[in-house]
Amino acid sequence: MKRNSTLIAAVVILLIAAAAAGWVFVGDTMTPKETVAEFYRGKTIELKIGYSPGGGYDGYARVLARHMGRHIPGNPTIIPTNMSGKGSLLLTNHLYNEAPRDGTVFGIIGRGIAMEPLLGGDETNFLPTRFNWIGSLNNEVSVCVASRASDVRRWEDLMTRELVVGGTGSGSDTDTLPTLLGNMFGARLTLVSGYPGGSDILRAIEKGEVQGRCGWSWGSARNNDLITNGQVYVLLQMALQKHPDLPNVPLIMDLARNDDDRSVLLLLFARQAMGRPFVAPPGVPEDRMAALRRAFDLVVRDPVFLADAEREGLEIQPANYQVIQDVIEHVYQVSTPTLVARASALVSN
Known part of the structure; x- marks a missing residue:
């Protein structure tokens, strides 16, 4: 019995050592584990x-x-x-x-x-x-923009003037952010959702199907023709901190009216650190x-x-x-x- 126990222990030690060295059993044969x-x-x-x-x-x-x-x-x-x-x-x-x-x-x-x-x-x-x-x-800063063809020129205008914006679907910035702005601050944003992607929303702005987009990442927006050619106004930036490119554009965190608002915004905009x-x-x-x-x-x-x-x-x-x-x-x-x-x-x- 003692001899069998010793043999079993030796086999276990051998198997552990083999596994540590990257060897595996294939059938009855021990072969090196496939490397990355x-x-x-x-x-x-x-x-x-x-x-x-x-x-x-x-x-x-x-x-x-x-x-x-x-x-x-x-x-x-x-x-x-x-x-x-x-x-x-x-x-x-x-x-x-x-x-x-x-x-x-x-x-x-x-x-x-x-x-x-x-x-x-x-x-x-x-x-x-x-x-x-x-x-x-x-690390993203999202922006809300309005076409020059609309009646909206700055953030404050959204309190009295409607802006139709495009979205891509539930959970995306293009849908959650305009909904948030409407519910928390009273911004008059009408969401048309269901576009396959952000580029489709931009084409819709150019064709006049919608008038803007909220939840456009500044990292890609800043070099887009709509921005560089002045075809849209940047109304608001949405993140925990301002982007250096946008010192004069309002930051959503600065619009919080109380601690409860601020806590909600911290929860929602922590995601910006995740970028894409x-x-x-x-x-x-x-x-x-x-x-x-x-x-x-x-x-x-x-x-x-x-x-x-x-x-x-x-x-x-x-x-x-x-x-x-x-x-x-x-x-x-x-x-x-x-x-x-x-x-x-x-x-x-």
């Missing part, structure tokens, strides 16, 4: 974009796809594809419930989507704390997830990538996965039922 480089070599990674082509999310995703692969062991090719719908909620649910969990798929989704389960959003079939966050290329988040499904093997996160951290310092982003007019202010993860965990931990109920009511039609 071996897994990715010759493979294609699909980068899914939760919005239609031509908008800010699309632009950031495509410039990342051109450069991130060379920083991943095995140098896989990254192919961007669009999966628009419901302000990127369609893609978010897909990544969480349907996408492969092997590291060959990740996506870019709306920064507000992670807060939707907290605020009682419909069809939120995911837990944001279980996602594998990768990072964001920018890249995320992988739950359950991706840890070594591949670590490789994707390291590749992201390397690419944001890559001079070739930075030059490409500058040519595209994209502002780069990166945040790593830990920043995004911390924002989400903090918001979910400190949000009291009373605060969440008021915030939810203010962003609901």
Whole structure:
């Protein structure tokens, strides 16, 4: 009996040592575990974009796809594809419930989507704390703009004049922010939702279908023809702090009338630090997830990538996965039922 116990102990020690060294059993044979480089070599990674082509999310995703692969062991090719719908909620649910969990798929989704389960959003079939966050290329300030063809020239005009704005779907900034402005401050904003992406809203402004957009990221807006040619007025900036480009544009935090308003705005605009988040499904093997996160951290310092982003007019202010993860965990931990109920009511039609 003692001899058998000694033999069993020896076998257990051998198995533990083999596992630590990266060996696995395949049938009756012990073979080295596949490395990250071996897994990715010759493979294609699909980068899914939760919005239609031509908008800010699309632009950031495509410039990342051109450069991130060379920083991943095995140098896989990254192919961007669009999966628009419901302000990127369609893609978010897909990544969480349907996408492969092997590291060959990740996506870019709306920064507000992670807060939707907290605020009682419909069809939120995911837990944001279980996602594998990768990072964001920018820290966002959103703006509200009005076409010169409208009667609105400044924020104060919205108290007495109607502005028709376009939106992409529930949970997106283009929908939640104008609803918030109407419910909290009385801004006369009429929302026309259902556009596939931000670029479609901008085309709608040009064609006169709508008169403006609230929830347009300044990082991509600042170089758009509507801004540079003076075709729209910037009415308001929405974030925790002003953007250096917009010193004379009102900041939503400065409009808070009391501490309750301020607490709601802090809850809702913590998401701005998440910029445009890249995320992988739950359950991706840890070594591949670590490789994707390291590749992201390397690419944001890559001079070739930075030059490409500058040519595209994209502002780069990166945040790593830990920043995004911390924002989400903090918001979910400190949000009291009373605060969440008021915030939810203010962003609901």
